[in-house]
Amino acid sequence: MDFKIIPTGDAAITLHFGSKIEKITNDRIQAFSSLLLQQNYQWLIEVVPAYTTTTIYYDPTKLIDHGEAPFSYIRKTLQQLASQKHEESITDARTVEIPVCYGGDYGPDLDYVATHNNLSREEVIERHIAGDYHVYMLGFSPGFPYIGGLNETIATPRKTTPATRITEGSVGIAGNQTGIYPNESPGGWQIIGRTPLKLFRTQQEPPTLLQAGDQIRFREISEQEFKTLKEDER
Amino acid sequence: MITILQPGLFSTVQDIGRIGYQKFSVPVSGAVDLDAHRMANLLVGNDEHFATIEMTVQAAEMKFEQDRVIAIFGEGPNLSLNGKHLPKGKPIFLPKDSTVKHAATGSGARTYLAVAGGIDVPVIMDSRSTYTRAAIGGFEGRRLAKGDQIGVGEMTLTQRSILTFLKEKDNVSWFVPTQFFDSNVSNGTIQMIKSEQFNTFTKESQEAVFNRFFTVTSQSDRMGYRLDGVELKQIKAKNEISSAVPFGTIQVPPDGNPILLAADRQTTGGYPVIGYTASVDRHKLAQLKPGDQIHFELVDIGEAQQQFATKEEAMRHVKAGIKLQLKGMN
Numbered sequence: 001m002d003f004k005i006i007p008t009g010d011a012a013i014t015l016h017f018g019s020k021i022e023k024i025t026n027d028r029i030q031a032f033s034s035l036l037l038q039q040n041y042q043w044l045i046e047v048v049p050a051y052t053t054t055t056i057y058y059d060p061t062k063l064i065d066h067g068e069a070p071f072s073y074i075r076k077t078l079q080q081l082a083s084q085k086h087e088e089s090i091t092d093a094r095t096v097e098i099p100v101c102y103g104g105d106y107g108p109d110l111d112y113v114a115t116h117n118n119l120s121r122e123e124v125i126e127r128h129i130a131g132d133y134h135v136y137m138l139g140f141s142p143g144f145p146y147i148g149g150l151n152e153t154i155a156t157p158r159k160t161t162p163a164t165r166i167t168e169g170s171v172g173i174a175g176n177q178t179g180i181y182p183n184e185s186p187g188g189w190q191i192i193g194r195t196p197l198k199l200f201r202t203q204q205e206p207p208t209l210l211q212a213g214d215q216i217r218f219r220e221i222s223e224q225e226f227k228t229l230k231e232d233e234r
Numbered sequence: 235m236i237t238i239l240q241p242g243l244f245s246t247v248q249d250i251g252r253i254g255y256q257k258f259s260v261p262v263s264g265a266v267d268l269d270a271h272r273m274a275n276l277l278v279g280n281d282e283h284f285a286t287i288e289m290t291v292q293a294a295e296m297k298f299e300q301d302r303v304i305a306i307f308g309e310g311p312n313l314s315l316n317g318k319h320l321p322k323g324k325p326i327f328l329p330k331d332s333t334v335k336h337a338a339t340g341s342g343a344r345t346y347l348a349v350a351g352g353i354d355v356p357v358i359m360d361s362r363s364t365y366t367r368a369a370i371g372g373f374e375g376r377r378l379a380k381g382d383q384i385g386v387g388e389m390t391l392t393q394r395s396i397l398t399f400l401k402e403k404d405n406v407s408w409f410v411p412t413q414f415f416d417s418n419v420s421n422g423t424i425q426m427i428k429s430e431q432f433n434t435f436t437k438e439s440q441e442a443v444f445n446r447f448f449t450v451t452s453q454s455d456r457m458g459y460r461l462d463g464v465e466l467k468q469i470k471a472k473n474e475i476s477s478a479v480p481f482g483t484i485q486v487p488p489d490g491n492p493i494l495l496a497a498d499r500q501t502t503g504g505y506p507v508i509g510y511t512a513s514v515d516r517h518k519l520a521q522l523k524p525g526d527q528i529h530f531e532l533v534d535i536g537e538a539q540q541q542f543a544t545k546e547e548a549m550r551h552v553k554a555g556i557k558l559q560l561k562g563m564n
Contacts, residue, residue, distance in 0.1 A: 007535055009480050050478060064543040142261075
């Protein structure tokens, strides 16, 4: 496994796996991040994977007496770990199904997305469901997934004026990304539907429905089914 | 039980932070001044990770329903009891129905109040820290408000003996000075480690970041500090692909005014980064107030880590010293 190791201040180190946002790079990040968490290094505090990097927070005071600089010690340790393990350590990604009620009050911007792309509403929904999606990372707010893989024919720019209140569970499009709002918040994404599933639940472990590296499949549901599933989530 | 009679400017329940959840995009939060938080806890015989009340610039007014032992630490606001100034840096006995309140602002921004037994709020994702932006943890996920009734954890046997000792004898004469953590570097100076992108900034910006003063603006909170001074520019403006941003990251958004990221920062960021402040200087950042002037001084990683380790060593010694003093009351 190949990566650049770059210090991020005196208590973190970032591994760079590539310079482009690509699924293959991101898969390697997920694999190496889980491998790291299995090691029980006493100096390791936490691991934060992102699009093309994973960052390791560490406690330099636990390494100061090793007779070499903490940074070079960690670099050596990681290089050894990387050379022992190879691509086979990539685990099979989970596929999470997300039920979505499209259009109407649930997706007020569905018509706009259709008009913008010269498609019918049904065609937008079809193409949104047909996508092959990958969660690259969680960021922005607790549990917010950055999802890649949107069909380019339904890509739509953000709103020029962000909406002040987007309902929890809203599924949106911004440029060629699709995303789901875990919590009610302001936002500029074009909202095409809503899922009854809770993406962020502090009382569960893990606290997020989606994790970096997951595959996603959207499924269209009726308003009735939305209400039933929403009840079940309570 | 502690009743909040007045919340002060911005008071929240905090501990050492929500560690291990950044991969779910949950910020670390926790005490901005971790040293002061830890010290307040140690002084009442708590574990360092117990929750305290973090008070910013103006302290809260609080009524203690039972006999309690508290300790106050940090360079932020000072508190008083019945018109009498309460000393920082030592365990203090409060008889039941005592009301503690704001007395005067301090030289810094934040003061921590620890209670023997710890502040008892539900543990959410392994922490009692409050992250107000997403209403996670602490007391109902928000800053404290008038009328809040906050629980206190059970005291250990040792803590009960300390309480009895302080109640029957008088308060102790020893104390830990709030300047305990100050290094030989003067207060307005914060050590900075260069980032990988340092060389993407113009020559003028590279020099200015170390030669000029920056002012902490009023747009500063637990999330970060917006600085004002000289505008920092990249040779060719370029955003980075989002990745993790530790405490003390110095981001430079397009307007050129740097932002110092603090405890409630988002887990990742994509603005260019010019440097990172040294971990050993975290408490200095925590105590900055709007209007304060700071100046960055270059330090390399090895030296910064050595200073950090030396400081932790000093912390271990003072911790052992406090333990011995508290044991003497047993």
